Amino acid sequence: MRALVVDHTSPGHLSLTDVPAPRPAAHEALVRVEAVSLNFGEVHEATRPERPDGTVLGWDAAGVVVQAAADGSGPAEGERVVTLGEAGWAELRAVPAALLGTAPKDADPGALSTIPVAGLTALHVLRRMGSLLGRRVMITGASGGVGRYAVQLAARAGAHVVAISRSAAQADRLRALGAHEVHPEPAAVQQPVSAVLDNVGGQHLVDAFASLSAGGSLFSVGRSSEADAVLAPDALLGDGGRHDRSIRTFFLFGDPTTDFSADLTWLAGEIAAGRLDPGISWRGPWTRHSEAVKVLLDRRLHGKAVLDLK
Ligand SMILES: NC(=O)c1ccc[n+]([C@@H]2O[C@H](COP(=O)([O-])OP(=O)(O)OC[C@H]3O[C@@H](n4cnc5c(N)ncnc54)[C@H](OP(=O)(O)O)[C@@H]3O)[C@@H](O)[C@H]2O)c1
Incomplete structure (x- = not known):
């Protein structure tokens, strides 16, 4: 073959x-x-x-x-x-x-x-965030493979989706997929968010973490920027409504016993029916x-x- x-x-x-x-x-x-x-x-x-x-x-x-x-x-x-x-x-x-x-x-x-890597990653990270209904969720690298699935699935789950893309040309497309806001970088986001799916790392991770409200979590999925994320000492303070925030790692293949068949079948059905792009x-x-x-x-x-x- x-x-x-x-x-x-x-x-x-x-x-x-x-x-x-x-x-x-x-x-x-x-x-x-x-x-x-x-x-x-x-x-x-x-x-x-x-x-x-x-x-x-x-x-x-x-x-x-x-x-x-x-x-x-x-x-x-x-x-x-x-x-x-x-x-x-x-x-x-x-x-x-x-x-x-x-x-x-x-x-x-x-x-x-x-579907497999991009769709499953988006689905499994969003599930780890818990209920997204009415919550502000930031997705960095939103125009990428994982990001596009994450924008659509988060919107479907009832989140207010804050998409981050450096490319202004992607903004309309991301809004059509379900993003409520599109910004060029996390530092441009004014209101706090409850959760972040970060595909970019580096300064994006640092600024996205700073935008988390108390109890919020940032899920580090990728580092497309290939840059180091350097947190200043005061970035880790828990005062002023910033307490109990966390950074969590994610690896799709982290648990080799995971059975992905039901999720793959569901995502395939959504794609075939035209409900996911x-x-x-x-x-x-x-x-x-x-x-x-x-x-x-x-x-x-x-x-x-x-x-x-x-
Ligand atoms: N942990 C896991 O299990 C897992 C699973 C899947 C993927 N990943 C990782 O997650 C990341 C995203 O995967 P993907 O397949 O979605 O990648 P992708 O299709 O290449 O998309 C990445 C997006 O990140 C943005 N980006 C790229 N370089 C950047 C930079 N220097 N600064 C800021 N933004 C930048 C781009 O969006 P804009 O140009 O619109 O800003 C791009 O569309 C990759 O690092 C991948 O290796 C990890």
Whole structure:
């Protein structure tokens, strides 16, 4: 089968080549992949010299089950599915039931492929915030893959969504997705917020933390800015209504026993019904992978890059 593998001689550190097909374990379904989406993390991972040539990367993929799991778990042959895991940038992927959601037959695999890392991260972080009804929630890096899902899901949950994007051109789009306010940086936000989903880190994290009301939490998801977050000593004072604030870490794969299947299936249904926007901002056949990788690494992408396997 063909797969997109690490190749340090190529400009994007990836190339299409033939590799052995996966041999599914008894608890794994074999999926014919139709589309994959790229995340900054894994594309950046391919550039690291420690990653040997020939490694198949890729967390997000959507396709059709061509062989159900031998132990009877998971979906039947012919079901359209969205999948999470390792080695997804390949024509075939072996996936356990916990990392696979089912989707309507007519759902667009490209749209489905945007769900796993970005959609699940947004959903799981927002759930950790508790009830969002009537609360002000800030989302930094709101125009990105995680951010767009977070804006939509927070608005659906009844939050007053405060979106942060450096790009003025993204403001209308973010409002259409459900943002009530759009600001270029957290320091521009006047009213306190109850919770923050921070995709950016650095000064964004510092200023977003300062905007939390008493009892509020900031969830540190990513550091797209690649900058250090330096908290001045008085940033940690708890006076003047700033008591009991916290910074919490998050890692989607933190608990390897998590069963994501119900959430993947729900998100797939929402995408298929048009109630969630997958935020695709670059799409093409996987033979054009180097273009997608360049846009992503140059930070020119606002949303998801999708590769169709045709
Ligand atoms: N912890 C986890 O389990 C987990 C899961 C998923 C993702 N992540 C991490 O979370 C982050 C977001 O992921 P993603 O897939 O949404 O990434 P993405 O699609 O690249 O979006 C990141 C957004 O951050 C903003 N941004 C980028 N560079 C910035 C800078 N220097 N200063 C301020 N804002 C900047 C951009 O928005 P604007 O240009 O509109 O400001 C961009 O759209 C990444 O760091 C990723 O590695 C972590």
